Amino acid sequence: MLDNLRIMWHQGKQFIPDVTTAKVPGIFRGRPVISGTPADGLILADLCPTKAISANPLCIDLGRCTFCGECAVRFPDLITFTQDYKLSSNERERLIIKEGEEGPVLVNPDKVRKEIRRIFGSSLKLRQVSAGGDNSCELELNATNNVQFDISRFGIDFVASPRHADGIVITGPITRNMAPSLEICYNAIPNPKIIILAGTDAISGGIFEDSPELDRSFVSNHHIDLYVPGNPVHPLTFINGVLGLLGRSR
Amino acid sequence: MNYISIYNNKPVGLKEIPELGYQEFMKSNVDMLNGRADRHCVNYFGYETGEGVKLFCCIADDTTHQINISSSVVGKKSTLHSFTALNHNFENFEREIHENFGIQYLDHPWLKPFRKIEDYPFCKAESEELHEVGVGPIHAGIIEPGHFRFICNGEQIMHLEIQLGFQHRGIEQLFLQKDRLIERTTLAENIAGDTVVGHTAAFVNLWESLCGFAPDYSLEYSRTLAMELERVAVHTGDLAAICGDIAYQLGNSVYGRLRTPIINFFQEWGGNRLAKGLIRAGKINYPFTPELANRLAQVLDTFEPDFDEISSKLFKLPSALSRMEKTGVVSYEEVLEIGTVGMAARMSGLRRDIRTSHPFNLYGSSVIHEPILKRHGDVYSRTQIRKEEVRQSLGYIRKIIENVPEFRKPEEVHFAPAANMFAISLTEGWRGEICHCAITDNSGNLVLYKIKDPSLHNWMALAMSVRNNEISDFPVCNKSFNLSYSGHDL
Numbered sequence: 001m002l003d004n005l006r007i008m009w010h011q012g013k014q015f016i017p018d019v020t021t022a023k024v025p026g027i028f029r030g031r032p033v034i035s036g037t038p039a040d041g042l043i044l045a046d047l048c049p050t051k052a053i054s055a056n057p058l059c060i061d062l063g064r065c066t067f068c069g070e071c072a073v074r075f076p077d078l079i080t081f082t083q084d085y086k087l088s089s090n091e092r093e094r095l096i097i098k099e100g101e102e103g104p105v106l107v108n109p110d111k112v113r114k115e116i117r118r119i120f121g122s123s124l125k126l127r128q129v130s131a132g133g134d135n136s137c138e139l140e141l142n143a144t145n146n147v148q149f150d151i152s153r154f155g156i157d158f159v160a161s162p163r164h165a166d167g168i169v170i171t172g173p174i175t176r177n178m179a180p181s182l183e184i185c186y187n188a189i190p191n192p193k194i195i196i197l198a199g200t201d202a203i204s205g206g207i208f209e210d211s212p213e214l215d216r217s218f219v220s221n222h223h224i225d226l227y228v229p230g231n232p233v234h235p236l237t238f239i240n241g242v243l244g245l246l247g248r249s250r
Numbered sequence: 251m252n253y254i255s256i257y258n259n260k261p262v263g264l265k266e267i268p269e270l271g272y273q274e275f276m277k278s279n280v281d282m283l284n285g286r287a288d289r290h291c292v293n294y295f296g297y298e299t300g301e302g303v304k305l306f307c308c309i310a311d312d313t314t315h316q317i318n319i320s321s322s323v324v325g326k327k328s329t330l331h332s333f334t335a336l337n338h339n340f341e342n343f344e345r346e347i348h349e350n351f352g353i354q355y356l357d358h359p360w361l362k363p364f365r366k367i368e369d370y371p372f373c374k375a376e377s378e379e380l381h382e383v384g385v386g387p388i389h390a391g392i393i394e395p396g397h398f399r400f401i402c403n404g405e406q407i408m409h410l411e412i413q414l415g416f417q418h419r420g421i422e423q424l425f426l427q428k429d430r431l432i433e434r435t436t437l438a439e440n441i442a443g444d445t446v447v448g449h450t451a452a453f454v455n456l457w458e459s460l461c462g463f464a465p466d467y468s469l470e471y472s473r474t475l476a477m478e479l480e481r482v483a484v485h486t487g488d489l490a491a492i493c494g495d496i497a498y499q500l501g502n503s504v505y506g507r508l509r510t511p512i513i514n515f516f517q518e519w520g521g522n523r524l525a526k527g528l529i530r531a532g533k534i535n536y537p538f539t540p541e542l543a544n545r546l547a548q549v550l551d552t553f554e555p556d557f558d559e560i561s562s563k564l565f566k567l568p569s570a571l572s573r574m575e576k577t578g579v580v581s582y583e584e585v586l587e588i589g590t591v592g593m594a595a596r597m598s599g600l601r602r603d604i605r606t607s608h609p610f611n612l613y614g615s616s617v618i619h620e621p622i623l624k625r626h627g628d629v630y631s632r633t634q635i636r637k638e639e640v641r642q643s644l645g646y647i648r649k650i651i652e653n654v655p656e657f658r659k660p661e662e663v664h665f666a667p668a669a670n671m672f673a674i675s676l677t678e679g680w681r682g683e684i685c686h687c688a689i690t691d692n693s694g695n696l697v698l699y700k701i702k703d704p705s706l707h708n709w710m711a712l713a714m715s716v717r718n719n720e721i722s723d724f725p726v727c728n729k730s731f732n733l734s735y736s737g738h739d740l
Contacts, residue, residue: 146510177367
């Protein structure tokens with residue numbers, strides 16, 4: 001008993017008091033800022049492994065970006081990755097960062113379905129489906145509920161059965177072999193329900209985009225409620241994205 | 251000679267690999283493993299040529315520190331005798347060859363689908379006493395998909411059959427389609443997101459050797475450091491999950507929170523908690539500095555006492571020990587027959603560790619590694635190995651951060667792979683041995699890229715471990731192996 005208390009005492013305070021303002025350590029590659037026009041944008045575009053950069057005008061699509069930082073290393077005067085981890089939006093176009101844009105990526109409240117905030121505003125239960133995910137986003141989604149990030153404090157939880165869930169969180173590029181199971185799982189969730197795409201692979205297919213082994217028809221057939229970029233998604237990106245969707249971010 | 255012997259990361263001309271008739275090829279490779287625990291098959295695969303399917307078999311010899319490679323050409327859709335009938339090490343490799351090229355085997359014991367998801371008749375037991383339990387592909391937790399089919403007698407598991415392939419993304423094919431280095435490096439980082447360093451280091455070591463580029467000390471240093479940090483982070487997370495599965499909440503919370511400072515250090519160093527973007531061929535975008543070394547020493551100073559405190563509690567706690575001891579046992583004879591690697595071999599006293607047997611990067615020079623062996627092959631052994639390997643890795647990290655080398659500024663290197671070559675690269679990730687192989691054509695283009703995650707060998711060990719255990723112990727057995735779905739399915 002005393003041992004246990006001593007161990008608990010030694011852990012100190014682990015939880016992050018405010019996950020909406022917490023600073024991340026080190027050189028986290030969050031929201032990029034593009035600060036100029038390159039002489040030849042095509043060279044820059046050619047650096048990118050996932051065609052996230054397009055030239056004329058220069059912009060970076062966070063739904064495709066793997067956040068490898070290669071472009072910022074090669075052209076530090078043009079592109080910098082800030083520590084801003086709030087990257088999620090309910091509109092796909094908002095993930096495209098254009099030259100000179102320094103504003104945050106936000107959820108557009110006008111486009112959020114009315115019932116979402118009314119019904120799930122203070123309690124949201126999610127079912128996670130990995131559909132070809134490489135286990136990195138899965139690890140980070142697990143981390144959202146560890147003692148540090150503690151997403152449960154907001155009434156947001158991951159549940160074991162789709163029958164208990166209010167929505168689905170998809171990771172991975174959606175393989176052909178997982179597409180039927182994903183559809184079955186989604187259908188088992190009672191209405192109304194939301195869909196969250198977590199990670200670059202889920203949003204665009206990422207590096208696997210051209211693979212014949214994918215079947216991304218689920219994404220084109222359904223309305224997506226939230227896009228959470230990252231490779232993998234940072235727990236703070238996910239938590240803040242969901243809070244934004246629920247209208248609970250400050 | 252029936253084979254050519256090469257060292258890890260030493261490519262060889264395709265022409266120098268002996269091409270044997272199939273009967274001789276089979277006899278030579280099976281005989282090599284006969285009664286030799288220090289040898290096992292690290293990779294066995296085929297690739298389509300004009301004349302048929304060319305098979306390559308790579309047998310690692312831990313005593314000579316070499317890999318013995320031989321080949322054979324067989325007709326497409328031909329019918330052959332299987333290696334597996336003589337030695338089970340080859341089981342999964344032959345299932346893959348069968349699925350990819352339509353080659354039939356006369357005497358393969360279990361030629362079931364490998365990565366294909368189809369209406370497949372699972373093993374059945376005709377009995378009114380027994381029942382089946384199907385789990386997955388979607389599991390209760392946040393984990394990757396796979397299907398498990400149990401045959402149970404009441405609470406007791408008689409048999410477990412594992413069907414994988416749900417994660418198949420066609421990575422090996424994408425390695426050929428995408429010809430820019432940055433694309434291939436990104437693919438390597440996404441093979442298994444829990445083993446980013448292990449797989450990316452295997453790829454860049456292979457690529458550099460194939461292109462005749464000798465990495466300087468600082469590059470090898472950063473890869474070795476990252477490899478050991480990844481081991482510490484994942485092992486600590488696994489200890490948390492094992493505690494969770496035996497309902498030991500304090501251990502779950504403490505180990506779980508201890509993983510965070512280690513992966514956060516990866517972020518401080520390279521900007522990503524799982525080390526994506528850190529390892530690159532010919533350069534490193536985020537050099538390791540003496541300031542980072544000081545910072546890491548601080549992180550470890552606060553990590554170690556808390557890690558030791560909770561470990562000494564866990565390994566003395568009767569209620570925890572009773573759940574781990576003699577649960578999920580796989581014997582030495584069984585792991586040898588299956589051909590397991592990494593922790594899943596060392597748990598039962600089978601000494602397999604690429605860091606010692608086929609050294610790469612700083613292993614064998616600055617880091618002299620001695621594998622940690624256990625004898626019981628149960629959940630307890632697998633848990634103990636993790637605790638002791640964390641301690642061991644911390645020692646290696648402490649030692650190598652005493653002297654931080656000079657890092658060059660990241661510069662692009664022009665890589666041109668040599669023509670008509672066969673390259674092989676082995677690394678020891680936290681889970682075990684990772685093997686990447688590549689073959690180039692006349693003009694140095696990749697015509698084959700073959701990836702083997704340690705899980706390919708080890709899934710069978712999980713299936714064996716749960717026999718005669720209660721089905722309620724399946725989660726802790728599964729977690730104590732923590733095998734990769736995406737690494738297997740590719």
